[in-house]
Amino acid sequence: MSNASPSKLFPLFADLRGRRVLVVGGGTVARRKVEALLDAGARVVVGAPALEPTLAEWKANARIEHIEGVFAAQWLDAAWLVIAATDDVETNRAVVDAADARRIFSNAVDDAELSRFHVPARVERGPLQIAISSGGGAPMLARLLREELETRFDDSFGALAELLTRHRERIRARWPELGARRRGFAKLLSGPLQGLLRQRQHLAAERAFDAALREHETTATRGSVALVGAGPGDPGLLTLRALRVLNEADVILHDRLVSDEVLQLARRDAERISVGKHAGGGGHSQAEINAQLVALAQAGKRVVRLKGGDPFVFGRGGEELQALRAHGIGYEVVPGITAAIACAAYAGIPLTHREHAQSLRIVTAHGKDDIDALDWASLARGRQTLAFYMGVAGLDRIRERLTAHGLPAATPFALVENGSRPEQRVVAGMLADLPALARLHQVRAPALLVVGDVAAFANSLHWFGREPLTDASFTDAAAASPSLAAAA
Ligand code: SAH
Numbered sequence: 001m002s003n004a005s006p007s008k009l010f011p012l013f014a015d016l017r018g019r020r021v022l023v024v025g026g027g028t029v030a031r032r033k034v035e036a037l038l039d040a041g042a043r044v045v046v047g048a049p050a051l052e053p054t055l056a057e058w059k060a061n062a063r064i065e066h067i068e069g070v071f072a073a074q075w076l077d078a079a080w081l082v083i084a085a086t087d088d089v090e091t092n093r094a095v096v097d098a099a100d101a102r103r104i105f106s107n108a109v110d111d112a113e114l115s116r117f118h119v120p121a122r123v124e125r126g127p128l129q130i131a132i133s134s135g136g137g138a139p140m141l142a143r144l145l146r147e148e149l150e151t152r153f154d155d156s157f158g159a160l161a162e163l164l165t166r167h168r169e170r171i172r173a174r175w176p177e178l179g180a181r182r183r184g185f186a187k188l189l190s191g192p193l194q195g196l197l198r199q200r201q202h203l204a205a206e207r208a209f210d211a212a213l214r215e216h217e218t219t220a221t222r223g224s225v226a227l228v229g230a231g232p233g234d235p236g237l238l239t240l241r242a243l244r245v246l247n248e249a250d251v252i253l254h255d256r257l258v259s260d261e262v263l264q265l266a267r268r269d270a271e272r273i274s275v276g277k278h279a280g281g282g283g284h285s286q287a288e289i290n291a292q293l294v295a296l297a298q299a300g301k302r303v304v305r306l307k308g309g310d311p312f313v314f315g316r317g318g319e320e321l322q323a324l325r326a327h328g329i330g331y332e333v334v335p336g337i338t339a340a341i342a343c344a345a346y347a348g349i350p351l352t353h354r355e356h357a358q359s360l361r362i363v364t365a366h367g368k369d370d371i372d373a374l375d376w377a378s379l380a381r382g383r384q385t386l387a388f389y390m391g392v393a394g395l396d397r398i399r400e401r402l403t404a405h406g407l408p409a410a411t412p413f414a415l416v417e418n419g420s421r422p423e424q425r426v427v428a429g430m431l432a433d434l435p436a437l438a439r440l441h442q443v444r445a446p447a448l449l450v451v452g453d454v455a456a457f458a459n460s461l462h463w464f465g466r467e468p469l470t471d472a473s474f475t476d477a478a479a480a481s482p483s484l485a486a487a488a
Pocket of ligand 1: 232233257307308309310311312313314315337338339340343388389390391416417418419420421445446447448449
């Protein structure tokens with residue numbers, strides 16, 4: 001095997017605590033290496049004619065030693081490792097040659113050929129470190145992979161590694177035999193422990209850990225429920241935590257509003273159950289859904305209750321948690337991007353604006369009773385933005401009540417149908433024309449209604465999908481599409 005381009009490097013994690021490491025170079029590249037070395041507890045000596053400000057500060061605080069001047073071989077005296085971090089290839093080469101002569105391992109920054117050891121790309125979570133190397137051949141690929149791993153493993157892995165390190169002796173004593181330890185571990189990790197760490201419930205996590213150590217191997221694991229917001233439809237708007245929970249799910253109970261693209265991101269072998277409620281009755285009642293959540297969790301499943309938008313905004317998430325709590329079932333809540341936030345963003349409507357609106361009202365206008373219960377006098381005030389959910393069927397009433405309470409008929413509105421999805425449509429106009437325009441364009445649920453001066457920005461700031469439909473654009477569309485004209 002040729003050693004000109006090393007096809008295989010031997011990975012190793014070095015204990016540098018208290019050991020002298022030489023860094024040649026005093027610029028920002030050197031500073032980054034020094035920082036990592038200090039983090040590992042090394043005694044760092046920096047050799048360079050001059051130091052950049054942070055290095056100079058560390059010198060002043062005696063965190064590093066400084067040898068001033070041009071590289072000389074005796075700088076390597078007593079060093080365990082050396083990093084050549086100058087911007088001069090010849091100097092770097094001289095450092096590596098001198099180190100070779102003394103059999104000291106050397107690294108030349110960003111020079112795989114010259115380096116005798118490589119510093120891998122890494123992902124750090126507390127005491128846990130994942131190091132990635134492409135052998136120097138494809139550093140961009142290693143970097144990409146690192147980014148992917150950064151999103152795959154959240155902070156809870158650091159807390160987990162820390163907890164396991166702390167209890168290392170107890171774990172060995174509990175499962176002296178390797179096979180049993182492996183099984184015990186697998187079960188420990190499939191339980192609530194990591195979820196608790198993720199929620200920063202460290203005391204509860206310690207208790208769960210204790211319980212797992214005491215448990216017999218045959219005891220069933222306890223189920224739990226994650227109430228998760230799936231966002232408005234665009235899978236890119238899912239949170240990293242939602243993605244993680246979806247990857248760990250045994251069962252997913254989802255609403256009709258959840259898009260297929262989002263469901264596709266869940267664990268392949270997770271069972272998917274649609275529990276959509278239909279406006280005209282039928283489907284699943286809330287009581288049925290609550291009972292199903294409780295039963296699945298009691299059967300030991302990791303359940304994800306997946307809802308469109310955010311689970312706590314017109315999502316009945318509160319009622320489901322009350323049911324879970326009443327049965328002593330563990331849960332967590334993962335927020336999602338709610339329709340008002342998503343639709344406004346994807347329609348180019350700033351929900352607040354210093355000149356137009358200082359507050360945002362999130363309102364439901366589902367049935368006649370909901371509508372009558374609203375405080376219309378306060379909704380009809382100016383300088384605010386109204387976001388109506390579930391309002392498609394009540395547009396006539398919304399316009400009538402707002403106008404009756406004094407909101408000018410010329411107030412702009414925008415109706416965003418299927419916000420953030422490829423088929424998104426925006427209908428924009430004046431309050432006076434709201435129901436007529438919606439009928440003209442046959443707007444259907446799910447659609448979000450924005451009322452207020454900011455809604456007019458849909459005409460000038462739109463960026464996603466088709467241009468807003470207004471009176472004028474309807475005339476164009478009608479000319480181009482006789483069937484639409486006929487339908488209207
Ligand atoms: N929990 C959800 C809201 C559920 S109520 C959330 O936070 O978004 C259902 C209503 O939400 C729909 O009638 C519609 O008004 C709105 N909605 C949800 N997703 C939408 C989307 N992609 N585009 C437009 N409106 C949407």
